Amino acid sequence: MRYFKIFIIGFLPILIIQFGILVFLETVYFADNSSYSSKKVENDSTKDVSKPKLVLEEGSINTSASYDGKYLAYLKNNDLLVLNLDNASKTKVSADVGMEIVYYKWIYDRNRLILAERSTDTKNDMFFKLYYYDVDSNNKVEIFNEVNNRSIKIPIYSGNERIDAIDMSTLTNAIYVKLSSSNDYSRIYRINIMAQEKSINTVTHDIGKIISTKRDDVLLYENSKDRKVFEYGNSSPLEVDGNSNLCLLGIDNKDNIYLAPINNDKTQTIYYGSITNKDWKKINIKTLIDINDIYINIKGQIFIKDTSKSIIKELSIGKETYYNGKIIGIYNNGIISEKNNEITKSIFQ
Template identity: 25%
Template sequence: MKKVKIIIAWMLVSVILQCAGLFFLDKFYFKDNTDVEMEQVSIEKVEEKPEVHVSIPEDAKDVKVSYDGRYVTYKDGYDMNMYDTTTGESKTFDDVEDRQILKLTWLADRDKLLTLERDGYQIALYNYDPEKGTNEKMVDICQYSSQYKTFDIKVSTITGVTYVRVDNMVYRVDINQSQAVSVPIVVRNLGSLALMPTKDRLVYMAKNGQIVHVTQPKERIAIPAGGDPKILGVDSEGVAYIGEGNGVTVSKIIKKDLDDPNIKSSTIKLTEPVKSNEIFIGENGEIFVNYESKHLVKELKSGQETKYEGKFISIYNKGVATLVDNKYYKTKFGK
């Protein structure tokens, strides 16, 4: 019995010592670690830089805007002028005095520009970076001739492939190639052309043709369109958008799945005819239509309308670019 009392006494002593130890740790040892002062930190909202309303000459040709609307370009003869609308600064090319700019195209997802230029006896493709102010030659395309009148550049930043049109000829440029490769075209009079954004496939039609031709592999897809249909664009799902009209304006848009031609095409009728260069196809199948008479851009997929002032230039990733009294303005979608 005495031994039991001794054991119980030592157990009580042990419990008392443990409690005393925990009390000490809580009140003194851990005090600096547990008493934390909370301070409210104010995070400022990042605002977009307001654009400078740069002046564009009334007789400026081929006015275009970059992906996010930051840069605006226009041609003066064979020369190109560019402005950074966040600063109002004029941007210039490096060593471009002896070359003629035949065609320029902004990339669809970044502020970079491809230019097709006459470089001596050659036509060459250049890559211009306005942020760095560099203009690097990518590759020679073909020999220059004063007989050439039609030039175009189609590029996919996803596949890294660019197609260049010179009159009735088309050349393919791969980022891994050191020279342009001629692409066989199976029509005599080349009309409109486009690229599949996610596949290395060129899409084109003959003038006044009703057949869509696709490369790699070669395919011929009939389109139920009259007049002089034009390819307006191809979205990331491989759906082509064909404008049907009278050769001057488009009154209907035909949607055709190029990946599965057996799927029946569908038709969208516009509320009024517009020029083909006033219709813009987005990567996700958006259809932006500029109704110039109403000063209105409508996205047909969502029904969203954007009113604007002045003269329409183009759309950018967040809205509409215009000229108001020859000054550059941007209006966000839905305003």
């Protein structure tokens, strides 16, 4: 018993010292090391990624959207600006030396534009030149006459003459350019697949909207004065259901032409069909509609705008989509609008 007491008295301090060392290591030494080696990791994939604000610059003109709604183009200070609506990046396309960009037109089924540039040297004969600009590759190419190894130059006959319409057949590569002057005198130039240009004869020089078929090479144009529609090469106006007071509304990717009989720029009827077969189909609208409130997209969908309610209604199914501010354009899947210089994309309902 005596030896046992001596053992306990001698061993107990050793246990106390060892326990104290373990507590120190656990609470101080190991704790400090772990604070440097462990760290809370934030998972970025769980964070909400807000879309960038899309702002249209002050002074922008001729704003329009690409067919897929990915890009918005506009003119400012004689340059072309292309805004990527996915990431808000912007590309500036400058004119060639001695030229200024005065007009552009999106090609209906791809992210490519036709540009028109005007010479700035007023001391010599002035002219327009045409270019292709591919947005995805950021490449600008002059439309050039390879056969005769020369630039295509559309002459300007008066200082106030301007380009106010371009359309093309994507299958035949024929391009039609409408030029107008301040006295409402218009003329049309045609550039063919060989990049050969010529002025074409039209029934009238009071020309309104022009439309080129996409699969064939047929040009339709309006007589703005008496509201007739003519096919190039035919001196008689188009007539549908005995009505020749028509306006051009649009065209789809199957080359169906959309027409409306009008009275004081209003209609309750839309006709569509092939200009080749003249097999016109009729669509009745319940109320009288201003023709400027009718939109036809390339898929052949017909939309009616109701400005008082800020909605676009798809005519065939009655679905309504709200938009904000002023409509810039309708693309394949929705509407692009602008209010206080802020751009909004609204997907069709």
